[in-house]
Amino acid sequence: MTDDAYLLLLTETAAPLGVPPAAVGELACMETPAVRAWLDAQGVTATSPKLRLVPPEDTAAVPDDAERLPVPLGDEELSRLRQHTGPESVARVEQELLAYRDCTDGRDALLGRALAAGVPLNRVVELTGEDPAAVAAAAG
Structure with a gap:
């Protein structure tokens, strides 16, 4: 090949x-x-x-x-x-x-921005369907 x-x-x-x-x-x-x-x-x-x-x-x-x-x-x-x-x-x-792939491009940055803007972790999890640990890791 x-x-x-x-x-x-x-x-x-x-x-x-x-x-x-x-x-x-x-x-x-x-x-x-x-x-x-x-x-x-x-x-x-x-x-x-x-x-x-x-x-x-x-x-x-x-x-x-x-x-x-x-x-x-x-x-x-x-x-x-x-x-x-x-x-x-x-x-x-x-x-x-x-x-x-196109939808998830920039996922971690978006999750981090949401948390930095004051959206509570549980609300981000609710809106995205992401695992709480993944959301917390994206913010870190």
Whole structure:
């Protein structure tokens, strides 16, 4: 397995693999000189239906004779790619986890501010559903 995702061109006989890069959204790698030159050399555009993007964990399934180019993806780009290549039920749960992460970002600071503003510990616990020990630890 590699740490890079791959851009590849599907042949007529190749089984569907990966997703079209456009399905993942904007990707920084698509504007790099290396990718542009590779696309030009292959005679395709970034929107070609034969062009696919494969996550690192699926690169073993890429046929040996496939035209391919390793491309590094940022964490957010890789997360979006995995959401598009995995089962819909997994993608849905991953979206919920990302929403949870976004909600809890700054949690300790908020709990500390609440206590510093004079909101009693038991009220913070009641409002947040957090464990009293966790609220007290966040203030410390």
